[in-house]
Amino acid sequence: MVTAALLAGPAILAAGGEEAVHHSDGGVLASGAWLIVLVPFVAALAITLFGKRLPRNGAELAVGAVAFVAVYGTVLLFSTWMGDGIVYEGAVTIGQFGGFEVEWAWVVDGLSIMMFFVVGVVSTACFVYAVGYMEGDVRPTAFFASFTLFAGAMLMLVSAANLIQLLIGWELVGVSSYLLIGHYWEQKENSSAGMKAFIVNKIADIGLMIGIIIAGITVGSFTLSTIMDKVEESDAALDDVAVVVAVLLFIGAMGKSAQFPFHVWLPDAMAGPTPVSALMHAATMVTAGVYLIARMFPLFEHMAPDALTVVLVIGTITLVIAGLLAIVQDDIKRVLAYSTLSQLGYMVAALGAGAYTAGLFHLFTHAFFKSLLFLGAGSVIHAVHSNNMSDMGGLRKDMPRTFWTFIIGSAALAGVPFLAGFFSKDEILASFNEGGHSIVFLLGVITAFITALYMTRAVSLTFFGEYKGDGHPHESPAVMTVPMLGLAGGAVLVGYLNVPGFTSSFYNLVTTRSVSHELLGEHATSFDIMALGVGFLALVLGIAVGYRLYYRDAPTQKERDRLRIPVLWPLLENKYYIDDLYMNGIVNPVKGPIARFINWTNSYIIDLVVNLAGLFTKGLGRFVYGGLDQRGIDLAINEVGAGAGFLGGKLRYIQTGKVQQYAGALFAGALVLVIGFWISIT
């Protein structure tokens, strides 16, 4: 129904980039878009302060805030489609320090509206789901406060009109991710996972920060539209540093979007509650890096094609290695985490191949079906109280709604025709093929095969065969299944927004920007038969192999896996030893010898200095007290006092009490004065 409106509604068709497209400023809808950012932040603050006193521990505020964002994002989306496309930049000056003005600026254009819509809709689904999932949790208020803070931070990031604000949103997203991964911090590995995510992200963020500083200083402004103008003008100063800036920004994106070699944090981040994994570690937060590359895409495309090659290579490595790892995981959330890595690799590689729309389209569709898969996994975990697929099996009968939505999500992810993932993945494969990247195309197809394989495996082990866990699993409540049904609808329908040759709504949306169309790439007008055919073949093969290997003999899965892939197995089971490499190559040397050396320095050198200083001060104090104060100053004061006492003791006998003696003294004194005067006059 919605799709029908979208197919019929969009009036603007791809202009091809030659003629200037006139955009509207969006009126009050765009100038009020700051509300989208502010409302979640205010809600997060309110939950922190008053959440515990509310009947549902603040969940109602959280859901209200993100529902507002979803409605606002949807209204913006439709108004940009119905009109000429909104491009608007608003700013409020927060403070002025000399010549330096601090402003909070927000940009409303096709790209940010797309992100508002995704973040709003997926957040609403995940938040509503979380109300059911977090029932009886130890810290629901803290959870919803952090979760809402995340929504605000993510919207701050995608609405940022300048790089500084983007960085603030970027870091706040990292903070809320840290808080939520470590939500169950009573277990050491959960808080360690949070720290791992934060530290790995932080290392990558240094690249982002340096890139932003170089770009800002070179251009003289941190405002994105100014930088884009310079790109369009082919500014010489920016051209000199463009590759460096692009690579540094990409390093930041590699951290947030968990690209090789920064991918290690994402699987561990599954320690957080499942709604967090669904929203942050599948749909939104990890796409921040993809968003950043897309936002800066003209810079990459026009000035730094070499950096784009780096993007392509990194994306390709990630999509292959993560896909392979997803095959051997037993933890269902980790299967999905590695799958997310692999799909992020597709998005990044697509952008690296110059396919701006394809990369973003995959981001868009992936947000729906991957968050759906995570919510389904959470529903299963909720029912069997275990993350491991070796404790599941046969759940299709007990949990029909979860089963069917999970099937839809898996099919969309694997790229079954006419579901969302089919269109977006096909477009990416087509962009590899048409761009002449034959190796990347081949690896992309192989990974499509792997994707179908591991999703078939996950579905088989979870929903088919015999139930291997304890107790009786039951379907989750409606508060959890309804959001899943909604997202399943999205996973079916959103692919139709960008069918080559038929619809171009998505292309029109994400190219509605202040830069000209040439810098954002062309729109595919027909299916690439080669990509379509090979992709479909990979899908069918993947499902077939998965069915053959995993459908029948689920109970003894792990042992048989070990026998089937003898060479690859140890490598995969140990995650290519990358975590061990980091642990033994970086973490242990740092915390071993270096820490010991610093400890030694501390206890023998610094402590020595401190102790000597202490001893000296102590001696000085003793001298000052005993020698100077007690024997010098106090003695003098005591002697003066004793002298005064002694003198007073002697002199008091003058005071006889006899009036006549006093009178005699008086007269004698008067006489003395008289004689004195007399002598002085004569």
Add this chain to the structure above:
Amino acid sequence: MTIAQFLVLSAAMFSIGIYGVLARRNAVLVLLSVELMLAAVNINFVAFGRHMADPIAGGQVFALFVITVAAAEVGIGLAIVLLIFRNRASANIDELDALKW
């Protein structure tokens, strides 16, 4: 009569007064001696006032003031002496040394 005669008289009275104040033991007589000294001063005031032909009679005015003050002083003094006598059955000034060291 010359001024010297008055001054000699006055000096003699003042000296007798000092002697009385310092040597007498009876508190009443001490007060009496003080009155004598004040009278000597009054004689001096009047004599000098006449001698210098003061047009506003300052010497006489001051003598009148001194008489007034002396009357008040002797009134208070006698009252104190009376109270001391009542308390201690003695007006002997030598014994009044309660304020010594």
